Amino acid sequence: MKTFKIGGVHPAENKFSADQAIEVLELPKQVAIPIAQSLGAPSKAVVKKGDEVKVGQVIAKGEAFISSNIHSSVSGKVLKVDEIMDQSGYRRPAVIITVNGDEWDESIDRSEELKTDINLSKEDIIKRIHEMGIVGLGGATFPSHVKLMIPDGKKAEILIINGVECEPYLTADHRLMLEKADEMMIGIQILMKGLEVDKAIIGVENNKPDAIAHLKNLCAKYSGISIEALKVQYPQGGEKQLIDACLGRQVPSGKLPIEVGAVVNNVGTAFAVYEAVQKNKPLIERVVTITGKSLKQPGNYMVRIGTSVNELIEKAGGLPEDTAKVVSGGPMMGKALNAVDVPVVKGTSGILLFKEEEARRVEPTNCIRCAKCITVCPMGLEPILIAQYAENEMFENVENERAMDCIECGSCQYTCPAARPLLDYIRLGKFKVGQIIRNRSKK
Amino acid sequence: MNDVIIYAVVSLSLIGAAAAIVLYFVAQKFKVIEDPKIDEVEEALPAANCGGCGFPGCRGFAEALVKSANEKQSIEGFNCPVGGNDTMAVSAAILGLVAEEKEPQIAVIRCSGSRENAPVKINYDGPATCAFAHNLSSGESGCPYGCLGCGDCVTACDFDAIYMDEITGLPVVKDNCVACGACVTACPRDIIELRNKGKKDRRIFVSCINEEKGGPAKKNCKVACIGCSKCFKICPFDAITMNNNLAYIDYEKCKLCRKCVVECPTSAIHELNFPPRKEKKEKPSSTKATDGKPAAKEVPKKEVKVTEGAKPAVEKPSSAKASEDKEESKETKKE
Numbered sequence: 001m002k003t004f005k006i007g008g009v010h011p012a013e014n015k016f017s018a019d020q021a022i023e024v025l026e027l028p029k030q031v032a033i034p035i036a037q038s039l040g041a042p043s044k045a046v047v048k049k050g051d052e053v054k055v056g057q058v059i060a061k062g063e064a065f066i067s068s069n070i071h072s073s074v075s076g077k078v079l080k081v082d083e084i085m086d087q088s089g090y091r092r093p094a095v096i097i098t099v100n101g102d103e104w105d106e107s108i109d110r111s112e113e114l115k116t117d118i119n120l121s122k123e124d125i126i127k128r129i130h131e132m133g134i135v136g137l138g139g140a141t142f143p144s145h146v147k148l149m150i151p152d153g154k155k156a157e158i159l160i161i162n163g164v165e166c167e168p169y170l171t172a173d174h175r176l177m178l179e180k181a182d183e184m185m186i187g188i189q190i191l192m193k194g195l196e197v198d199k200a201i202i203g204v205e206n207n208k209p210d211a212i213a214h215l216k217n218l219c220a221k222y223s224g225i226s227i228e229a230l231k232v233q234y235p236q237g238g239e240k241q242l243i244d245a246c247l248g249r250q251v252p253s254g255k256l257p258i259e260v261g262a263v264v265n266n267v268g269t270a271f272a273v274y275e276a277v278q279k280n281k282p283l284i285e286r287v288v289t290i291t292g293k294s295l296k297q298p299g300n301y302m303v304r305i306g307t308s309v310n311e312l313i314e315k316a317g318g319l320p321e322d323t324a325k326v327v328s329g330g331p332m333m334g335k336a337l338n339a340v341d342v343p344v345v346k347g348t349s350g351i352l353l354f355k356e357e358e359a360r361r362v363e364p365t366n367c368i369r370c371a372k373c374i375t376v377c378p379m380g381l382e383p384i385l386i387a388q389y390a391e392n393e394m395f396e397n398v399e400n401e402r403a404m405d406c407i408e409c410g411s412c413q414y415t416c417p418a419a420r421p422l423l424d425y426i427r428l429g430k431f432k433v434g435q436i437i438r439n440r441s442k443k
Numbered sequence: 444m445n446d447v448i449i450y451a452v453v454s455l456s457l458i459g460a461a462a463a464i465v466l467y468f469v470a471q472k473f474k475v476i477e478d479p480k481i482d483e484v485e486e487a488l489p490a491a492n493c494g495g496c497g498f499p500g501c502r503g504f505a506e507a508l509v510k511s512a513n514e515k516q517s518i519e520g521f522n523c524p525v526g527g528n529d530t531m532a533v534s535a536a537i538l539g540l541v542a543e544e545k546e547p548q549i550a551v552i553r554c555s556g557s558r559e560n561a562p563v564k565i566n567y568d569g570p571a572t573c574a575f576a577h578n579l580s581s582g583e584s585g586c587p588y589g590c591l592g593c594g595d596c597v598t599a600c601d602f603d604a605i606y607m608d609e610i611t612g613l614p615v616v617k618d619n620c621v622a623c624g625a626c627v628t629a630c631p632r633d634i635i636e637l638r639n640k641g642k643k644d645r646r647i648f649v650s651c652i653n654e655e656k657g658g659p660a661k662k663n664c665k666v667a668c669i670g671c672s673k674c675f676k677i678c679p680f681d682a683i684t685m686n687n688n689l690a691y692i693d694y695e696k697c698k699l700c701r702k703c704v705v706e707c708p709t710s711a712i713h714e715l716n717f718p719p720r721k722e723k724k725e726k727p728s729s730t731k732a733t734d735g736k737p738a739a740k741e742v743p744k745k746e747v748k749v750t751e752g753a754k755p756a757v758e759k760p761s762s763a764k765a766s767e768d769k770e771e772s773k774e775t776k777k778e
């Protein structure tokens with residue numbers, strides 16, 4: 001069975017919500033939609049206090065090349081455009097809308113009917129994806145239209161669809177592959193047309209045999225798409241690791257996947273692309289997994305963007321007494337939340353509730369030079385070395401040790417028997433090196 | 444036998460002489476001409492090598508100083524914060540110049556978000572460095588501008604002039620601070636500022652850098668600056684500016700009148716090293732000089748003196764006249 005060649009760990013999977021079908025979360029009373037939800041330049045709000053908005057109406061426009069539009073996920077009245085606490089714990093501008101009914105924009109096709117014919121041209125597909133605010137739903141929220149615009153002199157050969165979901169606990173992509181497979185397949189074909197490639201591989205880890213079987217059945221209907229069952233290994237969902245696992249090609253340091261002729265998109269993105277191109281529906285909702293060992297009803301919910309995390313928790317049976325940490329995203333790469341009254345955004349793949357004993361950090365001890373972190377690093381780095389350089393503020397050495405290649409998967413810290421805060425220091429080092437590089441390019 | 448010794452001595456002397464001549468010319472050719480003043484200036488500097496002047500150590504500063512003096516005939520803009528005016532005067536004298544007097548400065552912590560004022564809402568259990576905590580979240584109190592309390596400033600200080608207060612969780616600057624600016628650079632939130640020490644070490648500053656609106660700022664911290672502009676309006680010297688919901692006191696313009704301190708509704712403006720505030724006593728004393736209280740304060744002092752001297756009867760009511768009488772009696776007894 002295929003997997004990536006260097007490094008990797010296998011944390012306990014804990015996928016409690018794998019059997020829970022996607023449920024639509026009822027409309028909240030109020031949503032707070034952050035204006036900056038994707039990588040790149042922040043968008044600009046185009047509504048003001050008191051405006052009536054419909055579902056799917058543009059409320060913030062991204063004008064730069066790497067930016068995306070933000071649409072209203074509900075219908076109602078704009079209460080205010082203000083700064084609110086977002087998932088980072090800092091206050092950022094957002095549009096706050098009081099919900100009133102559920103009136104959709106007329107251009108959106110809300111029928112359940114499957115539209116298989118792709119009528120738009122390559123350029124129109126890219127334009128539509130940009131307009132509809134589609135971003136990478138794997139977590140990095142990179143605007144999808146940018147991925148489809150291949151730089152001059154390069155050529156895409158193959159599209160890789162990421163259905164790996166290597167993070168423990170999360171099951172959103174798994175459920176999507178089971179329940180919305182047809183739509184997803186058409187979405188993949190749209191992406192293939194946009195990229196002008198005739199081959200696509202869906203990479204799925206073999207801890208999801210039902211999804212693999214289901215997709216394999218459908219493959220006959222959709223030409224050019226094949227399924228690759230992959231050995232369970234974290235961080236297989238990383239772009240470079242997935243290309244290595246599926247194609248056996250290594251993306252060079254500091255380069256993008258297009259260098260080896262591949263473009264990677266998430267299954268969630270493929271589904272959103274289908275809805276945007278075939279149904280004219282912007283990215284206004286996404287599947288979010290809510291789970292935790294002591295949560296009453298772990299599940300997968302279709303959530304409107306801007307809904308408070310708190311409502312999701314209430315729906316899943318309320319915040320358990322013993323919760324010590326709430327994490328947005330997966331347990332390996334996710335981020336602890338400062339508060340639960342923060343909005344769900346395009347990049348929110350899951351909300352995890354951890355108990356005290358799961359959340360607590362172990363007191364770090366001295367490095368015992370076992371080199372386990374070096375063995376597990378999927379990028380072939382030396383985490384302990386980079387961390388020590390960063391700790392001692394030797395940032396030029398941090399850069400020389402290729403710290404900027406680090407994908408922050410956390411395998412090193414997970415595996416460290418001395419519980420060294422390796423990733424923390426590597427992140428610090430990367431942050432400082434980033435500053436140094438920016439200063440250098442200014443000169 | 445003697446011949447051998449003579450040959451050896453003579454040949455070695457010749458080799459030595461030849462080598463000396465060669466070395467002399469080489470030394471002349473590759474001579475490094477260094478201004479002897481550099482050594483003199485370096486000698487005058489405090490040898491702290493803290494980098495507070497902006498140069499790599501005291502030697503680097505001395506070199507830059509001498510270079511500037513030779514080229515521009517001025518040492519304007521150079522300052523050794525550790526040595527202060529005395530050191531700069533000595534250095535300038537060596538170079539035949541006069542140093543401009545500079546107000547001594549000190550580091551000031553512009554955050555009062557102690558554990559009491561800004562209660563902990565979330566627990567941060569990552570590595571105890573502010574640089575990392577700042578990258579990760581808005582901090583334990585939720586204030587995105589406030590002190591993170593991990594002590595990067597303490598680590599940065601070469602002079603043991605700053606320590607973390609265990610109770611408040613905030614850093615405290617000691618009087619031996621030399622204003623080298625190491626902590627200012629170390630703080631990822633730019634909380635620490637170098638300000639003029641002020642007369643008798645008295646300083647007034649806004650102990651908050653939160654630029655949020657009043658509501659959210661107050662939610663996280665009781666003593667946050669809420670940008671109400673009250674201090675701005677009351678300041679008679681135009682020393683206060685309002686920017687992004689935040690007041691800032693210009694230490695060059697501030698005359699230490701303390702009006703803003705009283706006016707601030709959240710006590711965000713701090714005064715340091717002033718005598719204990721005696722609003723009720725001070726105000727009447729200036730307006731009504733013949734109030735009972737100041738007089739009553741003077742009398743007991745004199746009474747003590749008297750009792751030490753001759754133990755007269757302290758029965759008489761305490762008044763100015765009585766004390767005068769006592770003093771007279773004291774003098775007479777001495778005589």
